[in-house]
Amino acid sequence: MPWRDGTGPPWWHGKMKGCGYRLTVPRHAILDVLSQTKEHLSAEDIYLAVHKVYPAIGLTTVYRTLELLVQTGMVFKFDFGDGRARYELSEGPQSIGHHHHLVCTGCGRIIDYTDFIDEEIELLRKTEKGLSKKYNFKITNHLIQFHGLCGKCN
Amino acid sequence: MPWRDGTGPPWWHGKMKGCGYRLTVPRHAILDVLSQTKEHLSAEDIYLAVHKVYPAIGLTTVYRTLELLVQTGMVFKFDFGDGRARYELSEGPQSIGHHHHLVCTGCGRIIDYTDFIDEEIELLRKTEKGLSKKYNFKITNHLIQFHGLCGKCN
DNA sequence: ACTTTAATTGAAAATGATTATCATTAACAA
DNA sequence: TTGTTAATGATAATCATTTTCAATTAAAGT
Ligand SMILES: [Mn+2]
Ligand SMILES: [Mn+2]
Ligand SMILES: [Zn+2]
Ligand SMILES: [Zn+2]
Numbered sequence: 001m002p003w004r005d006g007t008g009p010p011w012w013h014g015k016m017k018g019c020g021y022r023l024t025v026p027r028h029a030i031l032d033v034l035s036q037t038k039e040h041l042s043a044e045d046i047y048l049a050v051h052k053v054y055p056a057i058g059l060t061t062v063y064r065t066l067e068l069l070v071q072t073g074m075v076f077k078f079d080f081g082d083g084r085a086r087y088e089l090s091e092g093p094q095s096i097g098h099h100h101h102l103v104c105t106g107c108g109r110i111i112d113y114t115d116f117i118d119e120e121i122e123l124l125r126k127t128e129k130g131l132s133k134k135y136n137f138k139i140t141n142h143l144i145q146f147h148g149l150c151g152k153c154n
Numbered sequence: 155m156p157w158r159d160g161t162g163p164p165w166w167h168g169k170m171k172g173c174g175y176r177l178t179v180p181r182h183a184i185l186d187v188l189s190q191t192k193e194h195l196s197a198e199d200i201y202l203a204v205h206k207v208y209p210a211i212g213l214t215t216v217y218r219t220l221e222l223l224v225q226t227g228m229v230f231k232f233d234f235g236d237g238r239a240r241y242e243l244s245e246g247p248q249s250i251g252h253h254h255h256l257v258c259t260g261c262g263r264i265i266d267y268t269d270f271i272d273e274e275i276e277l278l279r280k281t282e283k284g285l286s287k288k289y290n291f292k293i294t295n296h297l298i299q300f301h302g303l304c305g306k307c308n
Numbered sequence: 309a310c311t312t313t314a315a316t317t318g319a320a321a322a323t324g325a326t327t328a329t330c331a332t333t334a335a336c337a338a
Numbered sequence: 339t340t341g342t343t344a345a346t347g348a349t350a351a352t353c354a355t356t357t358t359c360a361a362t363t364a365a366a367g368t
Contacts, residue, residue, distance in 0.1 A: 063354090
């Protein structure tokens with residue numbers, strides 16, 4: 001649990017330790033980068049940002065750490081169709097929480113939106129219920145993206 | 155326009171010629187494979203199926219043809235998270251039309267469903283309207299997947 | 309603080325899907 | 339039938355991500 005004034009240990013310390021993982025410099029640095037942006041960074045984006053402060057940290061470790069964070073649910077991994085995975089903090093003070101994406105097919109811009117989540121959640125609930133019965137399928141997650149052209153591209 | 159009794163030229167001939175593309179043996183073979191399955195085939199899957207009948211057709215041509223078919227809207231390309239693209243006929247007599255997917259994270263099985271499309275379309279309409287106004291974003295397409303465990307995996 | 313020990317790291321090489329090159333082939337309009 | 343040019347296929351190249359493995363280090367115990 002992080003301090004309210006932001007001076008205490010970052011919120012993720014507990015999560016990491018709780019899962020039995022060591023709190024290392026690379027992991028700290030990577031989580032720092034993720035918690036200080038609203039963008040959807042690629043592994044290399046994160047590597048470059050981390051590299052400015054800790055030139056010794058390698059790309060391999062970035063990939064490994066991201067996989068760890070995805071497994072523990074601290075980070076979401078997305079594919080927006082440009083051939084590289086994108087990562088985004090899934091929780092914590094800075095994160096916007098569950099949301100869906102608008103993907104501009106013109107310039108690649110990604111827009112987070114939550115405006116219609118309520119109705120979507122309602123639909124998802126119905127869908128989950130129905131599909132669960134019909135296909136005996138246990139839904140644990142969903143992926144919703146709208147593709148089109150952003151304001152600058154149309 | 156294909157013959158009603160199925161003896162005429164396949165339905166895609168018109169589409170190909172109409173777009174100014176040549177009707178070649180590889181293209182015919184690839185479309186044949188796609189129209190005779192309900193599965194979500196990878197490029198290599200398609201290559202192997204085509205290879206049984208036409209061993210001379212190469213994987214490169216399969217990739218090129220698939221890209222062409224995706225561009226012309228005859229084929230949909232999906233990413234179900236296993237590191238290889240999947241392809242599915244988007245129209246024609248055999249196709250099931252627009253649908254969404256259930257992705258089993260246990261065994262990788264893909265289930266097509268159309269049951270809730272109507273309600274989803276209604277939601278999409280609302281969403282499109284709202285987001286179009288708020289973000290000046292023109293939605294042309296959407297991607298909806300539910301992830302979870304299929305009947306055999308839970 | 310010092311030791312111990314297994315988890316973690318980083319450089320380098322490997323992997324695997326997809327794409328680019330380029331000489332050869334073949335569709336099809338004339 | 340012929341000429342033009344799109345299309346093909348073998349090969350090499352790309353590029354994101356993984357694997358390997360020896361060296362490092364977090365952190366628990368002393
Ligand atoms: Mn987002
Ligand atoms: Mn499908
Ligand atoms: Zn744009
Ligand atoms: Zn399954």
